[in-house]
Amino acid sequence: MSSHVSDWRDAMLQTVPVMFGYLPLGAAFGILFMQLDHPWWGALLMSLFIYAGAGQFLAVTLLANHAGLLEIAVATFMLNSRHLFYGLSLLKRFQGAGWRKPYLIFALTDETYSLLTSQRHTTLDRHDHACAWRISALNQLWWVLGTLAGALAGATLEFDSRGIEFALTALFIVLTLEQARRLRKALPFLVALVVGLGAIVLLPDRHLLLGAIGTASLVLLAHYLWVDRRQENRA
């Protein structure tokens, strides 16, 4: 039992940076949702069953504009389509995760993906899946708690939290440095730098992430084919 408690404490420590980001962002979503005169449980259901930051803000906007259901479905799918590429790199990792697998897939936000792919996992076993499950569940807990605080307490929240969402940027910086230390190869970082800066110059804000992550995946695919062919020629 005590090892169970320490497992959760470890997971909790790993998700602290996400907590700093998700509580205020979730609260911001809750406040925005209530300003449009929807019942509070709508915000709760969204954070429980949609669980996508930008996706939920978009849903609120589309609701306010009385968009059609098909339009809402297409817009949401397009906005979140970068997640398609996240699954690609976790296919093997989630194999054999059993009853946890559907939730692990459902809860795959940018931040959870970042934490999971930065973990050291030497063995692909039940222990790893249990760790991943604890991190995923805690991250969603922070998001749901933030949403509830925003929806129920709303404007009465006194704490001046301006700027606290920088915790997510800081988390991504730390995880990038950790990935670089582990991998010791320049390739993915060069690809990301060129593609990321190129996307900022060339693409409108709403297509930026999808464009950059999709292009990076294609470049890595081309690199794979190139290496593969060279090895064939040598053989």
Add this chain to the structure above:
Amino acid sequence: MSETMLLLVIAVCALATFATRVLPFVALSRHAEHPLILHLGKFLPPAVMLILVIYALRNFRPLAEGSLNGGENGLPLIVASISVAVLHVWRRNALLSIIGGTGLYMAMIQLGWFVPG
């Protein structure tokens, strides 16, 4: 707006979001061991991570519009980010780097340092 409509919209958004997350697992489940998938599993996460950093810092636009920085809060963003990186290379304590950098960023935003008036 009726409550039924609200529930319907939530259901549609939930399905569309889940579809983006589950599709690779459904379509490619048999190919998890394929060398290409392993290649992407190795190189895609670090690339995505750096892209998320670049995306988060896109408001830093040096020399845009004739000023030192054209974007809103761009200078605090970049100062705090460099602090996080330096802290992390120096002490290699993730929580320390993140909390230190976030505290510095909040101070700059709330006290108005480096924020164009």
